[in-house]
Every structure is written in structure tokens, then in C-alpha cells.
Amino acid sequence: xxxxxxxxxxxxxxxxxxxxxxxxxxxxxxxxxxxxxxxxxxxxxxxxxxxxxxxxxxxxxxxxxxxxxxxxxxxxxxxxxxxxxxxxxxxxxxxxxxxxxxxxxxxxxxxxxxxx
Amino acid sequence: xxxxxxxxxxxxxxxxxxxxxxxxxxxxxxxxxxxxxxxxxxxxxxxxxxxxxxxxxxxxxxxxxxxxxxxxxxxxxxxxxxxxxxxxxxxxxxxxxxxxxxxxxxxxxxxxxxxxxxxxxxxxxxxxxxxxxxxxxxxxxxxxxxxxxxxxxxxxxxxxxxxxxxxxxxxxxxxxxxxxxxxxxxxxxxxxxxxxxxxxxxxxxxxxxxxxxxxxxxxxxxxxxxxxxxxxxxxxxxxxxxxxxxxxxxxxxxxxxxxxxxxxxxxxxxxxxxxxxxxxxxxxxxxx
Numbered sequence: 001x002x003x004x005x006x007x008x009x010x011x012x013x014x015x016x017x018x019x020x021x022x023x024x025x026x027x028x029x030x031x032x033x034x035x036x037x038x039x040x041x042x043x044x045x046x047x048x049x050x051x052x053x054x055x056x057x058x059x060x061x062x063x064x065x066x067x068x069x070x071x072x073x074x075x076x077x078x079x080x081x082x083x084x085x086x087x088x089x090x091x092x093x094x095x096x097x098x099x100x101x102x103x104x105x106x107x108x109x110x111x112x113x114x115x116x
Numbered sequence: 117x118x119x120x121x122x123x124x125x126x127x128x129x130x131x132x133x134x135x136x137x138x139x140x141x142x143x144x145x146x147x148x149x150x151x152x153x154x155x156x157x158x159x160x161x162x163x164x165x166x167x168x169x170x171x172x173x174x175x176x177x178x179x180x181x182x183x184x185x186x187x188x189x190x191x192x193x194x195x196x197x198x199x200x201x202x203x204x205x206x207x208x209x210x211x212x213x214x215x216x217x218x219x220x221x222x223x224x225x226x227x228x229x230x231x232x233x234x235x236x237x238x239x240x241x242x243x244x245x246x247x248x249x250x251x252x253x254x255x256x257x258x259x260x261x262x263x264x265x266x267x268x269x270x271x272x273x274x275x276x277x278x279x280x281x282x283x284x285x286x287x288x289x290x291x292x293x294x295x296x297x298x299x300x301x302x303x304x305x306x307x308x309x310x311x312x313x314x315x316x317x318x319x320x321x322x323x324x325x326x327x328x329x330x331x332x333x334x335x336x337x338x339x340x341x342x343x344x345x346x347x348x349x350x351x352x353x354x355x356x357x358x359x360x361x362x363x364x365x366x367x368x369x370x371x372x373x374x375x376x377x378x379x380x381x382x383x384x385x386x387x388x389x390x391x392x393x394x395x396x397x398x399x400x401x402x403x404x
Contacts, residue, residue, distance in 0.1 A: 041342065048339040055335065056353040056360065058328040062321050063374050064314035065358035072354075073336060077346030080339060094343055 008111035009035040012091070015107060017099035019078075024050050024090045032089055040094055045080075049092040053082050070105055083108040085115035121147070128156070133163040138173045145177050153177045158378075165382035168198035175207050184211055189292035193386050202231030206238055209245070218249035284309035287398050288391055299372045300365075300395050305330025309398065312374055315358050325372065329362065333370055350388065352381060359384055365392035366399050 005023060012021040013035050020036030022045050029050030034042045056068050071082040074097070081093040081104055091108050124140040137160040144153035157174040164170045175190035188211050194204035209224035222245055229238045287309040288294030296313040305327040312322040332351075340348040350363040354377070361373040361384050373388050 044342045048335070048342065052332070052335055052339060052351070055328060055332050056351070059325050060353055060355040060358075060360055062324040062328055063312065063358070063360060064316045064319075064321065065355040065360070065374070065376075068353040068355045068360075070352075070354040072352045073339065073345075073348060074350050074352075075340040075345035075348045078340075078343065080343065080345065094345075097346075 004114065005033040006035070008091070008114055009033060011111060012093050012104065012107050015095075015100065015104050017096035018104060019094045019096070020045070021094075022046050022049070022092045023085075024092055026050055026053065026084060026088050026090045036094070045092055045094055049080060049082050050090060052080075053084070053090055070109070072101065072105075081105065081108060083112050085112035087115045089115060128159075132159065135160075135164070135167075135169075137163065138169055141173045141177065145173075145180055150177060150181050154181065161383060162380050165380055165386065166197055168194040168201045168204065171197070172201060172203040172207065175204070179207065179210070184214065186292050187211065189387075192291070192390065193383070196386065196390055200227070200231050202228045202235065202238070205231060206235075206241065209241060213241075213245050213248070218245055221245045222249065285311065288394060291387065291391055291394070293373075293375060294391075297374045298391050299326060299374075300399075301326040301329065301370050301372065302368060303330065303333045303370065308369060309395070312372065315374070315376060329370065329372065332362065333364060350385070352384070354381065361385065361388045363388050363392055365395040369395065369399055371395050 009021045009023065012018055020034070020040045022034045022036065022042055023032040024030065024046040025032055029047040031042055031046045036042050036045070052073065053068065053071055056071055060066060060068050067084065069083065073080040076097065078097050079095050079099060079101070081095060081101070083091045083105070085091055091111050093104055093108060095104060121143050124136055124143060127134060127136045128140050137156055141153045141157035141160055144156060154177050157170070157177050160170045161174055171190045171194035175187040175194065178187035178190060187207065191204040191207040194201050205224045205228035209221045209228060212224060213221035222242070225238060225242045225245060229235070229242065232238060285295070287300065288298040291298065294310070296311050298310040299307060299312040299322050300309040301307050307322050307326045311320065312325055313319060314321045336348040336351060340346060350361060353360045358374055358376045359379065359381065363371050365371050371388065371392050373384060373391060375384055
């Protein structure tokens with residue numbers, strides 16, 4: 001894995017409560033790079049996050065608010081966070097339900113900017 | 117500028133998250149600087165979205181600015197956070213009185229008095245509303261066709277109806293953006309109630325957006341299951357021009373809220389909880 005990609009993922013996975021981060025190709029949901037805890041299914045994370053993001057992309061565009069800059073799925077025992085990078089890559093994090101979302105969002109946006 | 121106001125400003129500048137921000141907003145409001153008060157009150161809400169007092173202060177600014185609908189909503193949020201908040205009951209009592217709904221006004225003012233028994237303004241307000249409520253009854257006794265209380269608009273009137281009695285178009289009446297930024301849809305992408313308008317042009321986009329969100333519930337469910345995240349609660353998409361919040365008030369329905377970016381994400385979540393409660397009651401009534 002390229003050092004830049006590894007650094008971007010590390011900055012996210014260092015946050016308390018983050019179980020892992022994946023870089024995903026937005027159009028086909030394939031993994032570009034990953035840093036996941038054991039037991040977290042990278043392929044599933046990538047495919048599902050990309051699919052969910054694409055759905056919301058169409059919905060936000062139809063609603064006239066342009067493309068999502070941050071997508072947050074909250075579930076009872078965890079959360080899924082997605083930030084698009086300008087290069088057509090999605091930065092995806094799987095985290096605990098009570099994660100500091102503000103901090104994770106900030107790090108993910110920073111990582112996305114690094115891809116520009 | 118008085119020294120006390122200067123001191124409040126200095127304190128807020130030093131610590132923007134301080135609760136002094138609420139006192140500053142109130143001071144600016146009472147001085148008539150409504151733009152400044154609104155700015156400071158919103159900043160208070162950003163830092164304290166779950167504090168009833170912050171919503172109460174902002175509602176008072178909105179009332180002074182003549183934005184009664186949003187004030188209603190803010191006080192509603194304050195009550196959702198703290199059902200015994202005297203200021204919110206007092207404010208809602210005033211708005212109900214203004215709409216000619218004396219019964220609701222009395223209910224709120226009596227609750228306000230229970231919360232703040234020594235507040236003379238509540239006692240005075242109760243006297244005024246009781247007198248107004250008695251006047252039409254006295255007139256009815258002598259004049260068969262006594263004039264009705266001040267008419268409310270259909271949307272305002274609907275806000276006083278229980279959710280189960282509302283029409284699909286007015287399900288979210290009384291909630292901020294209830295007629296153009298809240299949409300209830302089924303899992304197959306069909307709209308059930310509410311409405312959604314394009315943020316830029318005001319075009320009705322409810323059906324289009326609902327169609328794109330068809331199946332998202334199953335997808336979110338699959339995602340949560342495969343990643344062992346438990347049951348999904350909501351999804352929020354923050355975009356450049358606004359935020360969409362999707363939740364599932366019942367198994368067979370999704371609720372979408374759309375707001376511009378001036379509404380903080382936390383506040384949008386609170387609005388969504390209130391809207392979901394209304395949606396649930398309305399859906400249950402439809403199934404009877």
C-alpha cells in the first residue's frame with residue numbers, strides 16, 4: 001500500500017471507537033486500500049458503503065442540494081461514515097455507536113483533501 | 117453600549133461555548149438588536165443543541181422578529197427536551213392565544229405557572245386569556261351569531277389538530293418546514309404524506325427523491341446486519357446545499373427531512389424525532 005494511503009487511513013483509525021477505514025472506488029465499490037480490525041469484512045464494507053452513497057447521491061441531487069460531503073448511518077451498535085474524495089474514491093469508516101463523529105468527520109475530510 | 121453588555125460580549129468572545137451566550141442573546145433582544153440576538157442565539161444552539169433554554173431564547177428572538185411559525189417550532193423542541201420548561205409553555209401559550217386558541221393557551225399558561233409559580237407575567241397572561249376566553253361565551257349568551265375567534269390559516273389550524281386527524285398534506289403542520297421539507301414515503305419509493313421542494317427553485321421533488329430512496333431501507337438493514345452494527349436508526353447526508361435526514365418511524369415507512377445547512381445536524385436530529393412521532397401516530401390512524 002502506498003505510504004500516503006496508509007497515512008490517510010491511519011489518521012482515521014487512530015480515533016477511539018473506529019474499527020477500521022477503507023478506501024473504496026465510488027463507482028464499483030471495489031477496495032482501493034484498507035485498514036480494518038480483524039473480523040470486519042472489507043469487501044462488504046466497500047460494496048455496501050458505495051451502494052448506499054450512490055443512492056444518496058441521486059437523492060441529494062434530485063433535492064437540489066448537490067452531492068453528499070458526509071454520509072452517516074447510525075445504528076444501535078455502530079455507525080458507518082462515508083466521505084467522498086475528489087478522485088472518485090470514497091473514504092469509509094466503520095465505528096462504534098458512540099464515536100466522536102465530529103472528530104472522525106474532520107479527519108476523514110482531511111484525508112479526502114489529501115487525495116485531491 | 118452598557119458595561120454589562122460589553123462584559124457579556126467579552127466573555128462569549130473568550131469562550132464561545134459558555135452559557136453566557138444565552139444571556140447575551142437575551143440582552144441584545146431586549147435592546148431591540150434582533151439580528152445580533154439571532155446570530156448569538158444560533159451560536160448558542162450550535163454549542164448547546166440539546167439545551168431547552170437555548171431553544172427558548174431563540175424562540176423569543178423569532179417572536180420579536182415576527183417569525184411565529186419557527187418560534188412555535190423552537191418552543192416545541194424546548195418542550196421535547198424539557199417537558200416542564202416554563203418559558204416554552206409561556207411562549208406557546210402566547211402563540212396559541214394569538215391564534216385565537218384560548219383553550220390551548222390556557223393549558224400552556226397553567227403549565228407555565230406550575231413551573232414558575234412566582235412569575236407575575238404568567239399570572240397576568242392567564243388573566244388576559246381567561247378574559248378573552250370568557251368574552252365569546254358571554255356574547256353567545258346574548259347574541260346568537262357572535263363573531264368567531266381570529267381565523268387561523270389552514271396550516272396553522274392543522275397544527276392544533278391531533279396528528280391522526282390531519283390530511284397527508286398537513287401531517288407535519290406546525291413543524292418548521294413541515295409543508296416543504298418533510299416527506300413520508302413507503303419502502304417502494306411512493307410518497308405517503310408531507311412534501312419536498314427543491315432547495316434552489318422551490319420545485320416539487322418529492323416523488324423523484326422518494327423514487328431514488330426506494331429500497332434504501334433494505335440496503336441500510338443489510339449493511340447494518342453484515343457489519344454487525346445492530347438495527348439501523350437513521351442516515352444523514354450532509355451536502356453543500358443542505359442536509360437530508362432519513363429515519364424509519366415504522367417498518368413500512370421512511371421519513372425524510374431536508375434542511376439547508378444553517379440548521380445544525382444535532383437540531384435536525386431533534387426535529388426528526390418529533391416528526392417521526394407525528395408520522396407514527398398518523399400512520400397508525402390510517403391503518404385503523
